[in-house]
Structures are given as structure tokens and as C-alpha cells.
Amino acid sequence: MENAAPGALANPLRQGLVEERFPEPATMVIFGASGDLARRKLLPALYSLTRDRLLPSRFAVLGFGRHAQDDDAFREEMRRGCEEFARRRPVDAAVWSAFARNLFYQQGAYDDPAAFARLKARLDEIDRTLGLPGNRVFYLSTPPSTFAPIIRSLGQAQLAPRPAPGRPFARVIIEKPFGVDLETARALNRQVHEILDERQIYRIDHYLGKETVQNLLVFRFANGIFEPIWNNHFIDHVQITGSETVGVEGRGGYFEQAGILRDMVQNHLLQVLSLAAMEPPIAFEADGVRDEKLKVLKALRQIPAADFDRQVIRGQYAAGSIAGRAVPGYRAEAGVDPRSTTETFVALKIFIDSWRWAGVPFYLRSGKRLPKRVTEIAIVFKEAPHLLFGKRADSIRPNVLSIRIQPDEGIALNFGSKLPGPAMEVAPVSMEFRYGSSFGVEPPEAYERLLLDCLLGDGTLFTRADEVEASWTWVSRIHRRWAEQTASGDMRLPEYAAGTWGPDEAERMMAADGRSWRLP
């Protein structure tokens, strides 16, 4: 129930349960249930949550999609998905059996009012049969063009009433991309807000559900020693890398429209940047954290036209080699225009106009077909003000704190150490913390955390409307400048061979500042 439950419904046995973050009974409706995301991520996450006893015993999932199939076929398909992709494998027959009994499917079109009337009737029937209180989460795992029609249909069918005390909750999770530029994001926010209160909207960015991204907040704000040096007095620059080895993987049509700036930077990397750079929130709760992230996004300095080509580098991959296998260039991929000008790599030099970060460049890069899949933040500290060790100073490097988001989640601090022996030789060494070896358990999947948070009504790790618009405001300027360059015939899109770290221009951007990219 939204807000406090009235006295008659309050459950005294929930007091003091250590599992205090326990969601109320609910039904989750997944639009696009026959799609890849539901099979690979959503149902495996819900199964793992059930396995870990983090979902209420009265919980149902209703898949909704255009594809015709019955409940049993849907259950079978989802079971195969869980067997292949769930974190907790092999699938436990008893857990699955209980979980699958409350899995249902319904066919329908996303803009058909009759289909939504049938959906409402089916949900009411499920509530009656399973003794559910009418709480619902709607997951929009569908193409972006369907977001507004689905939400409109939910409103028309009275499936998404605005929150009120004592009333069952209705929440909507919206997948990325949320708009393709500032105008479309604003338009979508307007359409969504016609039906829903902002508190009902959960814009998902699965990066925020990753354990290391959350640990970034703990690392910064639960330890006394890092925050005092987390500023321009001690930090030389910050590098954020989000690289992939894969190409477009059959999504050439989508990627042609998106490009890496929309696909990775506008959402994932700017979210990571805002968490790394934000001020301490007044409390660890949704709006406290999101207010501070928003300030960072609003403080991103607009890149001056005169510096644009020095601060924004894009590229496109050519044929090359990944993991010992020859791979084609981007323009030879299925669904890609042979004369495509879509960027598959981008490197950016960004400044944040704030007291804390004045003069500290943030270098972001993201690309496809790079040598390895990695997402990391590297905080590069300033050198010691006076080097005592003369000619051996060559081997002294700046301290680097690297926060690995994926894979091998963890944190490493590089520093110089004296090599054993009579000579005063200095060597860089690394002090590492890895989740895998320190805690011995695999961190939960990002979707597990995020689905659970939505059921609990905790929006901290979801993106708010103003955050989305602020990041699009900044990114859309780059797109506009690229459009102007294309129109004036001044477009620069250097190629890089698949399996390299991007075009030479990206290295030159760093070299011009006397720096170099890390090899993560």
C-alpha cells in the first residue's frame, strides 16, 4: 500500500524482522514478456529473488505480449531462461514449481483498449484467486515507441491510479532509452506525467543496480579517509571507461539510430560520473541522492565550439580481430548502412563547474569492438609535490584509485613501493579489494536489486525526470554540433581497427594534456 497502511492492515509481526526490507504482496506485469530481456534478465532475477526468499509468498507475474501463447508455454519458456541465465543455478525444482504456479500470460496489443480491459479483468481475477491486495508493478520491456501508448492504456483502463494512503500501489518501470534527445525525453515525460505521479515512475538504468556502483557511495561516504581528498586539490583527473568487445549483435537497425553516445554515455556513463562527482547527500534516500546527482549533471560545462574537436572524439570500428577471431567493420554489419556515419566510439573531455571539481578534467570513453569488456572509474591523483628519488622518479607514477564496475567488481589502489634490496628502487604495486575474494559470494544481479527496490517503493537507484532531461540537455548539444558538422561537410569520423582502444585521435586528446588513457 502507498504510504502508511491504516491500523487494521498493519502487521505487528513484521516488526523487528531482520529482513525489514520486505515487499508487500503484488503482481508484476511484464509488457514485452516474449522478448529477450524478460527471458534473460527479468524472470531469472525474479526467480533468484524467490529462491533467496526476498519476495512475498503471495506474488504473481503476468507476462503481456503480442505473441500468442498460453500460460504453460510461457512458464516453459521462462523456465528455460532461468535454467540458462539465473544467478542461482541449477533451478530448484520445488522453488520453481511454487514460483511457476503464479506465472501467467496474456496476449494483446499495446494500444488496444480492449486488451487492457481484459488485462484488468485478469489481474482482478488473480488478486481474488491468490488473495492479493491489488498492488501492481508494470514493467515496460518494449520498444520506446510503445512507452507512451502503454501508459495511456494503463490510465484508460484505470490500472495506474495515482498514489493515495491506504490504496494499493501501481508503479511503472520504464526501460531505456528514455527519449532519443532532449525534445523527445521532455515529450515523453509530459505524456507519462499526464497519467502517473513521478513517485510511480521508475526509469531503470541497470548500471545503477550493480553492486560496485552502490559501493561507490559507501566507499566515498562511509569512509573518513577518501572524501577529504576527493577534490581538485588532490585529484589530477578522472577517467571513466565503458568498453565492449561486442559489435551491434544483430541490432544494427537500432544502433544506426542510437550511436554510442546515446546508447552508453547519456545514461550509464553520465550516471556513473554523477555518482563519482556528487556532493554528500543529506540522507541516503531517493530524492537526497538524486538531488545531488542532478546538481552534477546541471554543472557539466557546455563544450565551447572552438574546443569541440579537441574535447569530443568519435570513431567507427573497422574490421579487426577480437579474441583471436576476425570480425567485420561496422559498415559491413547486418542492418547497417554501408555509408553509415554512426559513431561506435566516443571519447570526451568534460569539466564540472563546481568548487570541488574546478579544473579537473573527466575523460569518458566508450566504444564497441574494443579489446575487452570493462567498466571502470579511475581516479588519478596528483603527483607528490617534490620527488626525493632523483633519476628513479621515472618509475614513480601517480596514485590511481580504480573502481571496477564490471567484470571482477572491486577497487584497487596503486602506489609506489620500495623494491626489496640495497638500492632505492621504486616500483608501482597494487592493493586490491575484490568482491569475489573478500566476500566469497557473487554479488546479486543488477536486475534483482532494482526489481526488489521498485517493489519496496525505493527509487534511489532509478533516474528521475529532471536527471534524464539534464543529461539529454548536455548530450543533445553534442548531437546538434555533429549535425552541423555533417551539414557543412566538416564531419570527422576516424576509423579504428576492432580490437584496439579506439582511434588515434583519442590518444592524441590525452597526449595534448600530457596524459594517457589507462589500460584497464
Add this chain to the structure above:
Amino acid sequence: MSDAERARANFERFARGEPIAVEVGEIERELSSLWQQASRVSAARLGRAELSREGSGTLPGVPSETTAGSAVSRAVLWNLVVPTRGRAGLEKTKALCDAIAPAVPVRAIALCLDDAAGGQELSATIDSNVVSQPSGGRVVYCEEISLMGPPGAETHFGAMVRALQVPGVRTATLWMDPTMPSALLARELLPVTRRLIIDTASCARPMDLRDLEALAARALPRPIADLGWLRLSSFRLLFAGVFDPPVGGAPLRRASRLAVRYRAGGDASALLLVAWLGLLLDWKPLRAAGTPDGGLRFDFERPGGPPVQAFLVPSAAACDRSAILGIELADGRDEYVVTRTAVDEAEVRVPIAPPKTVKLDAASDAELCVAALGPRGRDPLYARCLAYAAQLWSLR
């Protein structure tokens, strides 16, 4: 055998996780030496494996210049002290620590009083606990230290524990063997313990609850975790879930009768479960009496509500170590029932919905210890429930 050969043989046994006898005063030095050898071997092995996989000269995520010096990092989240008695107890303790390590790396310090040991001296063994994760690559390295001595040797254990604690790491004491001298815990171990873990399932008689309550009171303000209490978690969660909306808490406030069915011998668990309900529902215990079936009946009063009768009903049915077979709560109109239908399964019956079968967790002792070392081991409700349960027993 030369010193070098002996060292190599020791390292090979250490790498296989076999215990190595060491001088009591040399434990840290021996461990340090063996881990250094492990680092050298690991660096060589890791280098070869990664080079063949990556086809390049650097390790992923590690600057190439550090490759040659890759160290094996020992992981320690807790010092875990486990007093036990006899060789069989020691073997059981070591198996438990082996099972805990993959989830919570610990430096395990087993303190064993061995009635069969001769002489007066302490003896010591060390062994490694190296855990390869199924996903490959990630490895947890931790260690176990076993100290053995004849009865009376417990006077040395406190000093040994203080010397062997990894600095800056919290210490938990797993007090599972009621035959160990209580002075060891009270005088030597409690002062260095940050979390005390007990197991009410080891209470052979419910009157032992009184002793545990006294122990818990002495340990305060340290968190006390009880594996027996944690075993009740899945039943408590399931029963609590019955009263989530739309049922709500009204039936609990109207309740007039409660029955807890339990496996005979599991009185302590049954008492803890009644104590949990009594505490949260504000029931004041008035009296207790035996019942013809060998169980107990308790009468409660509560402010502004009808009196409540609670029955503990023993049974010979099969059950897991939680010993709970079912809970029935009646409010004069309806019944709310959770009944175990198999060791790991229960049926939930509420008036508003058809019966539903759900899975019950059947956690091993190692899994419970892992939970006890985490946030679930800091349950502020527990000490109050333990005191309430002890009070219930004293009414009898």
C-alpha cells in the same frame, strides 16, 4: 629429509589443505612463510594461465610490471574462535569452518580440549582453506589454526587467541559445545569477542534456556546470534506474511488460541516461537501447565483484548533441526495455519485464498553461521525473545 625437502613437503600439504603440525610459538611465522610460497607458485601459475588465454603479455586489470610480484591475498572478514572438545569435535569444527569460508573468509581458531591428549603442552596445526569459485578465476584464501591440549589447557587459550587475532578484524566466538568450561568464555573469550554465536538447538533441556539467557545478558551489548533462532526465520517469515495486506493484523489482535506443533525434544525452539508472538502481540504470561500429550499450555492476558491460550504440542513427525511442524492461530472466527508438509515445504491456509504450498529454507549449520556473521546476526529482537522464552519456562 633435508630442511628444504621438509619445507617443500609442508608447502605441498598446505596447498592441499592438509593440517601441518607447527610449534605453538611459531604459528604466525609458519603461516607467513607458507603463504609467501603460495604467492610465488600462484604468480607463476596465474601468469601461464592468463597468458595462454589472453594471448598477450599482460594480465587483465593488472599493470604488467606487477605481474611478476602477484601476491596471494589472504581474505579475512572475521576471526572465528570455536571452542570444542575431543578429536571428533575438532573434525566437526574444521568441516564447519571449511564450509563457511567460501561465503565468509575467516581466520578460524579452533580451541580443542582433548581428554585423550597426553602431557601438559598445547599442540598446534595450521591448514589453508583455498576456495575456487565455480565461475573460475576468483579464489578465496584463508586459514585455520587448531590448538589442542588436555583438560586444563583452557587457561592458555585466552592468551593464544589474543596473540592470533588478525589485527583490525572483528572476532566472533562460536559457542556450540555446552560441555566446554564456561569460565573460558566468560573470562577469556568474551572480552575479545565482538559477536557471540550460540545454538539453542544444543539445549538438551529447556531449562538450559535460563543459562543461555544469563550468558546473553553477560555478553551484552555485543550482538548475540542464535543458530536456533535463525532456523526459525523461514517459519517466522512465512507466518508473518500471512498477516500482510489484505488480511492485515486484525486477526492477530483478536487471537484467542495459538498452537505450536513441534518435534518432541525441540521444546526450546517451540518456546522461542511462542515468545516471538507473545512479545510482538503484547501478551503477558500468567501461568503454565502440562497437557496430557506431554506438551504445555500457557495462559496469557493482554491489554484491551481477550485472554489467549497457547499450546505446545509435541509430535513424533519428521522435521528439520528447527523442530517446528506447524503454527495455528484462531481468532474465534477463522484459522490461520502454516503446516510443514515436508522437510523443506509448508502449506499456508488463510480464509481468503486457497491453500498454498511454499518452499521452506533448510539451511545447513554453515549457512546459518554465515547468516549469523552478517546483519542477521544482529537481531535486537532476539535477546528479548530469549528472555521471554526463559520466563515462559520458569512459569511451569
